Amino acid sequence: EAGVVQSPRYKIIEKKQPVAFWCNPISGHNTLYWYRQNLGQGPELLIRYENEEAVDDSQLPKDRFSAERLKGVDSTLKIQPAELGDSAVYLCASSPLGRLAGGSGELFFGEGSRLTVL
Amino acid sequence: KNQVEQSPQSLIILEGKNCTLQCNYTVSPFSNLRWYKQDTGRGPVSLTIMTFSENTKSNGRYTATLDADTKQSSLHITASQLSDSASYICVVPSLAYSGAGSYQLTFGKGTKLSVIP
Numbered sequence: 518e519a520g521v522v523q524s525p526r527y528k529i530i531e532k533k534q535p536v537a538f539w540c541n542p543i544s545g546h547n548t549l550y551w552y553r554q555n556l557g558q559g560p561e562l563l564i565r566y567e568n569e570e571a572v573d574d575s576q577l578p579k580d581r582f583s584a585e586r587l588k589g590v591d592s593t594l595k596i597q598p599a600e601l602g603d604s605a606v607y608l609c610a611s612s613p614l615g616r617l618a619g620g621s622g623e624l625f626f627g628e629g630s631r632l633t634v635l
Numbered sequence: 636k637n638q639v640e641q642s643p644q645s646l647i648i649l650e651g652k653n654c655t656l657q658c659n660y661t662v663s664p665f666s667n668l669r670w671y672k673q674d675t676g677r678g679p680v681s682l683t684i685m686t687f688s689e690n691t692k693s694n695g696r697y698t699a700t701l702d703a704d705t706k707q708s709s710l711h712i713t714a715s716q717l718s719d720s721a722s723y724i725c726v727v728p729s730l731a732y733s734g735a736g737s738y739q740l741t742f743g744k745g746t747k748l749s750v751i752p
Contacts, residue, residue: 521678557644557744557745557747558744558745559639559724559726559742559744559745560679560724561742562740572737573737573739608678610678616737616738619666619728619738620728620729620730620738620740621666621667621684621728623669623681623684624679624740626678626679626680627678628676628677628678629676629677
């Protein structure tokens with residue numbers, strides 16, 4: 518079975534340019550997460566979806582970041598305009614367990630999208 | 636505030652040696668703790684989950700323990716191999732009170748282990 522698929526793996530852009538990341542979770546996984554991970558740090562949540570509903574976007578910088586999961590399957594994370602501080606790895610993860618599991622489910626991560634903003 | 640602290644931040648050991656990684660948490664209410672292994676350039680992969688009833692688990696050369704009284708978990712690696720070189724991240728979920736089924740996952744910063752020949 519295919520794992521979580523993310524694209525692109527690497528992206529280099531100049532500041533103020535837009536960028537988008539795509540994630541296809543494991544089939545049947547209703548919960549989808551987007552995380553940002555800086556070098557030497559643990560992942561930080563940007564947004565969590567239960568099906569197509571964004572149930573936790575409190576850490577998403579909404580002035581420049583947006584995300585969607587229109588059909589409750591794949592998801593897109595967009596940054597516009599990008600800033601130097603956005604350079605990081607953007608990780609997508611999915612879980613077969615929903616909110617009632619209280620976060621106890623295993624997260625399955627993609628390989629990540631490494632963004633470099635010049 | 637929920638926190639997960641890992642130590643050491645980084646560790647270099649010779650191949651074949653043992654090591655122990657620590658995770659201290661202040662998360663309430665506590666239900667479980669999960670260890671992930673993250674190879675360089677890859678996403679984290681779950682190693683094991685620790686709960687009140689399953690507070691010692693072994694998987695090959697990896698043994699994880701949980702002490703709920705002191706709020707500590709350890710990951711012990713025996714006879715280390717080059718392939719053990721990775722970051723090891725500790726994650727603890729906690730229920731939030733903003734709505735039914737709300738929760739947050741608190742991630743540690745990880746311990747970067749380097750095994751050298």
